[in-house]
Amino acid sequence: MKKIILPILLVIFLILISCTGYYLFYLNSNPHIYPDDSYTGTLAAEYTFPFKDSSVTLFVSVPASTYQGAGNAGSKTIPYTKILTLEYYNNIINDPLQEEMYAQILDQTDHVRTSWSLTDDEYVELLATFVQSIPYTTKEDYRYPVETVIDKFGDCDDKSMLLAGLLTRAGYDAVLLVFEEESHATVGIKTTDTTAYPDTGGYAILETTSYSYVTDKSFTFEDGTSLKSTPVVITAGEGTKIYTAGYQIEAILAYRDKAAELINQLSAKTESNTNTLETMEETITQYENDLNSLAALMDAKLSAYNAYIDQANAVTTQQKKLNSDYSSNKITYAEYVQQWDILKAEQTELLTAADEAWDGYTAYQTEYETLYAEYQAYFSTYTSTYATYSSTVGEQNRFVDIYNLIISEPYNREYVYQTVVNSPNL
Template sequence: MKIPRILLFSFLILLILAAGIGLAVDQTRYPEIPVNQSDTSTTVVHIEFPFMDDVVVGDITLRLAPYNGAKMEGVKATPLFGCSPERYYSAIAYDPALDQMYKKLFGIFDAYAKEHALTSDEYIELLTTYVQNIPYKTSGGEIKFPIETVIDDWGDCDDKSILLAGLLDKKGYDAGVFLFKKDNHMAAGVKGGSQTDYENSGYSIIETTRYAYIGEIPELLHQGSDHGDYSFYRIGNGTEVYTASWQVSTILNVRDTAYAALEILYQGLSSLSATIEEEKAKLANPEYASNTTLRSEYDLHLDEYDEGIKAGNKIRATLHMINSEPYNREKVYQTIQSMREDPGPGKVNI
C-alpha cells in the first residue's frame, strides 16, 4: 500500500518540528558547572583588604574541581531561545558548585563582623570593599563564575558585579546588577535610600572596578545624554536594605561643593598671581620704588595669595580623605560634620 505523498510530506514536517522543539528545549538550558568528583585538589586563596581603620586578612582553602569545571569550554554559553537575563545571571551566581566558596568566604566575613560589631550597613560595605579590592582587568570574554574571580584574583566589571550581587543576596540583602549596554559596563546594586537611588530604580549603584561609595555614580555614566541607559536585574530574593544612603549623599554633596570651590579659588589665585607679577615688575622700576601705596597693595596681595593657597590645601586634603576612604564611610561622614560645626583657625568650613 502506497502512502499518499501529502501524508508523507506532513509526516516529515512533524518530524522536523519535533526535532526543532527538542533543540529549543535543549538550548534553553542555563549555565551549570560540571564537577569532577574524583578531583580532590585544592588551592589556598589569600584575602587581604583595607576596611575602616583596619585590614581584613584571612586564608580560605577551596576545591579546584568547581573551578576547573567552570573553565570548561561552552559551560557559560547563553541559551539560544527565550534567555532570561535574570535567570542567566542567577545561574552564574548561584550554581550549587559554588556553595563551598560562599561558605568559606562568609566564615571570614562573619567572624570579622562579629569581632568588630559591624552594623548591617557596614557588613554590606565589608563585602563591597572585598570585591572592589580584587584587581580589575578587562577580559573581553564570557562572564566568569564567582569562583573563577575569587581564585584568579582578578575580574572584569561584570565578573566582579556578579560576585558582589551573589554575596549580598546570600546574606539576605535585596541586590542585583545594573547593565549599561551603550557603555559596555556592569555594576552591582543594592536596595537603599532615595538619597542615592539610581534613576528611580529603587537601588543604589555599586561600582566594583575600584573603591567607591555605595550610591556613587561611575564617571563614565556622566559622559553625554545617551550614557547611563540601563537595565536592572535582580539576583535572588533578599529583603534587607542599605540604610546609610543619607550619609553617602552628604559626603558626595560635600565633595561636589569642594571641587567647585577649588575651581573658583584657583581661578581667583591665577588672576591674583598675574596682578602680583605686574606689581612686582613696577616696584622693580626706580620710578615706583618709593611708592608706599603700591608697596602696601603688593604686600596685601601676597598675603591674600598665601591664604588662598592654604585654603586650597585644606580643601584638597578634604577631597583626598573623601576619595581615598570610601571603605570608611562613617569616619568620613563624622569628620565632615566636625569640620562643619567647628572649622577652627585656618580651616575651611565646607
C-alpha cells in the same frame, strides 16, 4: 559586560527541529559548572584591602576541579532563552559548587563584623570594598564568581555577580543591574530613600569596578559618558535587609561636588594672584636694584667728600707749619705770603670740590629717600596681596584635603561623613 559566544552547534540544533526533545532541553537548561575531576587539590587566593582606618585580609581556597570546570566551554554554554532574558546571570551567581567559596568569604568577613562591631550598613560596605579591591580586567567571555576570586581580576559583570552572591547570602536584598545600552553591570542594594536609581524598584547603585560609595550614581566611562538608561533588574537571591546610610552618602557627594566647584574657583583666583605677585616681585626687584644703585652713588660721593676734607685738613696743617716758620723767622715775609697764597688756593679748591661732593651726596640721598618711601608703600601692597594669596591657598588646600579624602576613602564612610559635617560650609 561581555559578548556571549554561542556554540556553533546551537545553529545546527535550531535547524534540526526534528530533534525537538533535545532542543527544548537545551533551550531551558541552566548554565552550570561541570567540575573537571582530572584536577585534584585546591587553589587559593589571598586578599588584603583597606577598610575604615585599617585593613582586612581574606584567604579563600576552592577545589581545583571546580575552578577548572568553571572555565571549560561546557560550563559556559548559555541557552538561547536565557540570553534573551539575561536569566543566566542568576544561574552563574548561584551555582551550588560555589557555595563553599561564598561561605569562606562570609565566615571571615562576619568575624570582622563582630570584632569591629560593624553595623549592617558597614557590613555591606565591607563586602563591597572586598570586591572593589579586585583588579578590573576585561575578558570576552563571562566568568563565574569562583574564577574571579581565584584569578584575582574581573570586569563589571564578573565582580558584580560576585558581590550580589555575597550580599544575598548575607541576608541583603541585592540584585544585579544590567545596563544593556551602556554595556555595563553593577549591583543594586535595596533602600527606602531617594538614593535609589530610577525605575529599579528601589535599588541603589553599588559600583564594583573600583572603590566607590554605595548609592553613588556618578560613575563615568572612559569617554566621560555616564549611566542614562533603565537597567534590567535581575534577581540574585532572597535577602531582605536594606541599606540605610544613603543620606550620609548624599551629604558626602554633595560636599564633594561643591568642593570641586569651589576648588576650581579658588584655583583660578590663586593663579591670578600668582601672576600678580610675580609681576609685583619683578617691580620690587627693580626697586631694590635702583635703591642699591643710589646707595652706591651716595657712598661714592661720601667717599669723595671725605677724601677732599682729608686733603683740605692736610693743607690746614701745612698752613699752621707755615705760620710757625714765619713766627720763628725761618722764612721771610715775602716767602710766607707766596706760600700762603698757594696753600690758600689749594685749600679753596679742595673745599669747593668737597662741597660739590656733599651736594651730590645729599641729592642722591633725597632721591633715595623718595624712592625708598615708594618702595615701602609698594612692598606694603605686595605684603597685603601675598596675605590674600596665602589665605586663598590655605582655603583651597583645606578643601582639597577634604575632597581628596572623599574620593580616596569610600571604604571609610562614617569617618568621611563626620569630617564633612564638621568642615566649613561651602
